Amino acid sequence: MDKLEEAISILKYDDAGLIPAVVADSENGDVLMVAYMNAESLKRTVETGMTHFWSRSRKKFWMKGESSGHTQEVKAIYVDCDADTLLVKVIQHGAACHMGYRSCFYRKLSDDGQWETVAEKIFDPDAVYKKGK
Amino acid sequence: MDKLEEAISILKYDDAGLIPAVVADSENGDVLMVAYMNAESLKRTVETGMTHFWSRSRKKFWMKGESSGHTQEVKAIYVDCDADTLLVKVIQHGAACHMGYRSCFYRKLSDDGQWETVAEKIFDPDAVYKKGK
Numbered sequence: 340m341d342k343l344e345e346a347i348s349i350l351k352y353d354d355a356g357l358i359p360a361v362v363a364d365s366e367n368g369d370v371l372m373v374a375y376m377n378a379e380s381l382k383r384t385v386e387t388g389m390t391h392f393w394s395r396s397r398k399k400f401w402m403k404g405e406s407s408g409h410t411q412e413v414k415a416i417y418v419d420c421d422a423d424t425l426l427v428k429v430i431q432h433g434a435a436c437h438m439g440y441r442s443c444f445y446r447k448l449s450d451d452g453q454w455e456t457v458a459e460k461i462f463d464p465d466a467v468y469k470k471g472k
Numbered sequence: 473m474d475k476l477e478e479a480i481s482i483l484k485y486d487d488a489g490l491i492p493a494v495v496a497d498s499e500n501g502d503v504l505m506v507a508y509m510n511a512e513s514l515k516r517t518v519e520t521g522m523t524h525f526w527s528r529s530r531k532k533f534w535m536k537g538e539s540s541g542h543t544q545e546v547k548a549i550y551v552d553c554d555a556d557t558l559l560v561k562v563i564q565h566g567a568a569c570h571m572g573y574r575s576c577f578y579r580k581l582s583d584d585g586q587w588e589t590v591a592e593k594i595f596d597p598d599a600v601y602k603k604g605k
Contacts, residue, residue, distance in 0.1 A: 343585030361494050361503055368501025370494055373557040385581070417577035418587055420569050424506045426577040436553050444550035444559040448518070452476030454551055 343385060347378050351423040357393060358425055362403075362435065365414040365428035371435035372443040374403075376425065388413050390427060407467045409433030439464045476518060480511050484556040490526060491558055495536075495568065498547040498561035504568035505576040507536075509558065521546050523560060540600050542566030572597045 340348070352358050357375040364371055374392040376384065380400055383391040390403045390411040404410030411429035418425055436443040439460035446454040473481070485491050490508040497504055507525040509517065513533055516524040523536045523544040537543030544562035551558055569576040572593035579587040 341585065346581060346585050346587055349587070359492055359506065361506060363501075363503055368496075368503075370496055370501075370503060370559050373492065373494060373552065385585075416581040417590075418579050418581070419506065419576035420571045420573075420578070421576075424576075426503050438553045440553075443552035443554075443557075445553070446551050448479060448549040448551070452474065452479050452518075454479055454482070457550075 343382070347381050349422060350378075350381075350418065350425075351421065352377065353423075355395070357395070358423060360390075360392070360425040360427050362390060362411060362427045362429055364431055366430065369442055370444060371411075371429070371431055371441070381425070384413060384427070385416070390429060403435075404432065407433065407437070407462075409435070409462075409467075411435070434461050437464060437468065439467075476515070480514055482555060483511075483514075483551065483558075484554065485510065486556075488528070490528070491556060493523075493525070493558040493560050495523060495544060495560050495562055497564055499563065502575055503577060504544075504562070504564055504574070514558070517546060517560070518549070523562060536568075537565065540566065540570070540595075542568070542595075542600075544568070567594050570597060570601065572600075 350358055356377045360376050361373050362371045377393045380391040380393050394401050410432050413429055415428040434441045439462045440458045441461055445458035447457045449455045483491050489510045493509050494506050495504045510526045513524040513526050527534050543565050546562055548561040567574045572595045573591045574594055578591035580590045582588045
């Protein structure tokens, strides 16, 4: 087993073999999204330098940006104390969110208890993702 | 149902009734930790202004800092596009990590594929948490 395989093997995956990965902007620290990796998608992420995840809904590997071109260049990967969560710092090209916002966390709980949109869309999802796809 | 209860009810919880919460430093953006909330711990977080989680291992509510005094003052709560992950921005008193580091993400994957500690401890866990507890 090489060192990278060993580093990947010590992580604590859930019953589905997944580990959550927080993706943050390496330049300003903004949390962009959270997605799930399995051992193989983490390996692909390290080897290609671009984030790869496992889609729980589509049950397949996906590279962030494979449809939109909004890829994420990996600058650093961290693991937490319990080895059950990853933090990936990236250079985000375009937007992280398929809804058109730079970050998926574009809604904030207001003082009167409502989820309010607090960001502006930076692209039009209908133009980037083919409709009906 | 009041507005806050409605805002809490629209979230997508997993089969165990939990939703992951990324906790980030409201001042410098650093990702400090990821823990899990259920509807009740989120309600307590909003109502008290201090982060409350659900411990999956101990199967109980916990307020961050209840043992260590290293509490988290909530400045803002965000939800992601899929409504299945929270981002909580906090003022962190002391350290977020029970291992003594300010952030739980104190290990970074090195170029040769090893988890290297890249932060300094800011407190001694043995002195803060009673030994053998």
